[in-house]
Amino acid sequence: MSELETKFRDKYDSNGVFSTCLDELSALVDEDGKEEFFKTLDIVDSFSKDTVPWMLKSLPSLLARQADSKSRLETLKAITSIGRAKWSAVVAVLNNLDKVCNTTDGFNIEWLNHGVKISCADQDAAIEYFNVSADVMEHLGGKLFAVWASLGEEIATKSWRASKEYFKASPSVLSKIEPGDMEQWARLGISLIEKSPKVKSKHKAQSLFAIGAAAGQAKQMKLGINYFKSAPEILGRVSISDLSGWVEEGLSHTDEKKEKGEAFFSLQTSKSRSAVDELVKGLELNDVHGVLLPFAEAFTGSKTPIRSSSIFYKNMPGLSRFFSVTDGTRIYLPPQVSIFADEELNFKSYKLSLIHEIAHLRYNTFDIGTKEMSALSGSHDSALSMKIFEFLEDERVDHLTVQELPGIARDKTILTNEFTKKLKPDELSMFEYLSYGIDPQDKAFERIDRKLFEALKKAMEKVKCDNTSVMHTLELAKSISKEIEAGNHLVRKTEERPFYRGVIDFGLIEKTKRATEELIETFSNRLAQKGAEVEAADILEAITRIEESRGIDSDSVLVHLSDSEEISYLFEETEQMLEEMESEKNMRRTVHYDEWDHMLDDYKKSWCRVREIDMVPTNQVCYDAALKEYYGVVSQLKRHFALLRPDRIKRFFREERGDDIDFDAVIESVVERHAGVTPSDRVYIRREKNLRDVSVAFLVDMSYSTSDELPNGKTIMDIQREGLVLMAEALESIGDQWAVYGFTTHYRDRCDVFVVRDFNMPFTDEIKKRFDGLKPTGQTRLGAVIRHASSLLARVTSRIRLLVLLSDGRPYDLDYGNAKYAIEDTRKAVWEGQQKGLSFYCITVDKKSRDYLPYMYGGTNFSLIDNVEALPVMLPLIYKRLTT
């Protein structure tokens, strides 16, 4: 009895477990084997005492499944050396041993030997290896499994982290690609690990922030790791050859210039993003989004957000350019298309990809779901079956599209001709031959299965009828899959889709639908807790708007958020958005205006969003109070202004045409005729309405600063309001057209113009109640507001059109640049208005404004009121001076 045996017998044989195990073991292995077993036990014992009894119980039965004592000994030896690397790896081995034995190809000592080698490189990787082995073996079979494991070893020697990801990803990746492509997939990862550009460490060795051994060392980019990590997500969407094309391109950039390669592979920072922008040739989604969006909506008839598909490739930047998909609501398109050298062709590709995704939505591909699709996944080669289904369904919807939109057929022909021109004819995939209608040469059948090709060709004809549904396609795909199984067709090369086609992803559709419903439910519950009843449709609308505002290449789909912190943040945003939507019920419209940037010497396009909102009527108290306070002034003003009102009708005598006859002229004319002189034909009286043709719009600053209190206890806003009340009374008596707009801004996308009274609104009590709504909030982004007020004023056809601005300081907003920027923009906005024939006048109480007002409005177009309290009386007087 060896030393170890005595030790364990003392320790673990209290209930006879050890003896039983030893008895069973004696029947299976010789003394050497037992010794190996004790060594393993010893290792495990020193780390986890609880595991030992479990091992004692399970090991003999597992060993019994081996054929002979020699292989049992080898097994035990292998387990021991794995145990030396890490005890928990032994647990992984024992846990999976049974499963591996149960696979079609059964247990092979090679399996353990690979494990030993991997565990030498890294124990964690080895544990992953053992855990996925059974699955992988099912996918690959014994021969390829050995290749797979050796590749894993190779990766492990280069980067243990990458190998861990490699093993972890393998089962799901292998379910998506052809077994024959496995090696290419792994090799690609290896080449990425080998050639990943090195990035300089941020901190030098002597830096305070330098940590441990990494200090000052160049760091290998984690490209290989990312590659394996995202593989399950990417593959099945992008083909292996796309992937290798992408990697090659990236590496060629790296060869050319290191920074370029870095930028290509890493899009983590905005700086590197823009670096890539410079590298990428071709057309970008950002540039055509404005055209594609309404285009999509015209065909779907509903809101169809278009997003960049880069969101699916967070770990593998740049790959998304091969990929488009729809989630039932949104359509994801590649962030750039650079298939052709010609921009127009690239645009056509965008359009074709888009219309293809729309076709899936319009022709009801998603009537079925993952449940129906599971019928395909049971077949021998589920990846191929899925591809066949996808191909046929693509053909079906494309056929229907072309029937309805013949123009698309023409575009498609042009594009495929151009596309195939670049390639050698035998470079096309089977699907491409079929879809483009090109007959493959005999040589091509070396890699394409002729029978499958013919079967697909026949099926293709069947789906190309007008009244087919996705169910037909599914049935056809099923029967072809069965044929493959029976006839043992082989498809060797990964079959690529035609270049413009995206992926049909039922999982994504269902996930999106479910997630959307859940998110809405969560939000509506939370809102209900706060006592707010909000319709689901409104919540969805709010979320959609938030998503829109984040841009087409933001890196999340809001409804897919899972992090609770992010969801809470989104909830807050949704609440705000709902509020905003509520306030929009009074909204008349939203308009975008350019903003002038004097540094660029150019406009920033559609920079500011101005919302034109009806002021909500509240009460008339302040209006009446102002009338009462200025009673004497009001009646005086009324009289003065009424005197300015001209006669309504003016007569013009001796006109060529008119409504009445001018008898003096007629008599003269008759006399002239009798005297033999050519008589004048100007004998009519023309009457013309002689209106005082003045329109004025008052633009009132509602910024925070107007809440400043004055010595008499009123705020600047109070004074402005009183001034406007007096003006209103005066203007009604003179009969000029007038409007009052209040404004407040809060960043560039929230410039609000409140309509207190618009031109031609009857001046009722309802309007008087609106004056109370002039309250201090927000900032003063003058440029956008002036542009909007100008456009409102420009609708009026009066001869004199005057915009009077009441303000208490210089233009300012949180994102309105420096003082110079704001002043330049305002000046430009005023200039634009003047070009339209409008006049501007600014009345301000800001004493410092003498420095910039002349520059903004011109030397004489402003008044500076020193005594603020006098504003109400001064305002009508200034107005009178301006318009008479």
Place this chain on the structure above:
Amino acid sequence: MESEVVAIDHDAVLQEYLVDSEPFYLPLEDEVDLFTIAYEKKVPVMLKGPTGCGKTRFISYMAYKLNLPLITVACHEDLTSSDLVGRYLLDGSQTVWQDGPLTTAVRHGGICYLDEIVEARKDTTVVIHPLTDDRRILPLEKRAQLLQAMDRFMLVISYNPGYQTVLKDLKQSTKQRFITLNFDYPSAELEEEIVMHESGVSKKDAISLRKIAEKFRGMKNRGLDEGASTRLLIYAGVLIKNGVEPRRACQSAMVDPITDDPEMGKTLEEIISSIL
């Protein structure tokens, strides 16, 4: 003052206003019946609807059907009430009263059609008020006369509530004097038939044009103020019929007239090139 006793040959006066041949018109709904009843019962009619959907065509069709002269006034901002009612003119050494179009219709019978009435000044439109209630009279102030409308007189106005600004809307007191026939773009089949008939294009082209218009109309308020009218479709059809390349024809007849925004223009072009 001239005497009113002399018998007037109404038909002679109105000869030039008669619609000679039957205009092509396909009824959308029951508007023909409604209009006929309105005529018989002496109720004024307002036609309402987007531009180019066939309001004017409908009225000439009805005039032909009812065998009535049609006097059309295109209203504009400087239209005075004298322009509608009439004025004295000098003729040699005497003054002659010249009836305005409205007076002509009232005096001799016929349809007086005030097209785009909102374009006229509001005080001008008030002259029609006494004509539109049961009195059916037109005061001729300058002649100190009250003219009673003939039985065969009918007042019709048209009105497009869509594109005018708030500054141009009809007064309630005017609006509420009419029964209103609402017009919209014709249904798909009708529109195809109309386009084929009016422009002479093939059925296939007509279908394509109609499809384009459908898409454009769907984009109203999503970047377009107004969709493409049937009239524009017919224009495009005429261009195509006369040998213009179809996409070019649509571009100049259907895209450029409705948008000035280059990006939107590009979108519309792409829709056209997808459908054609």
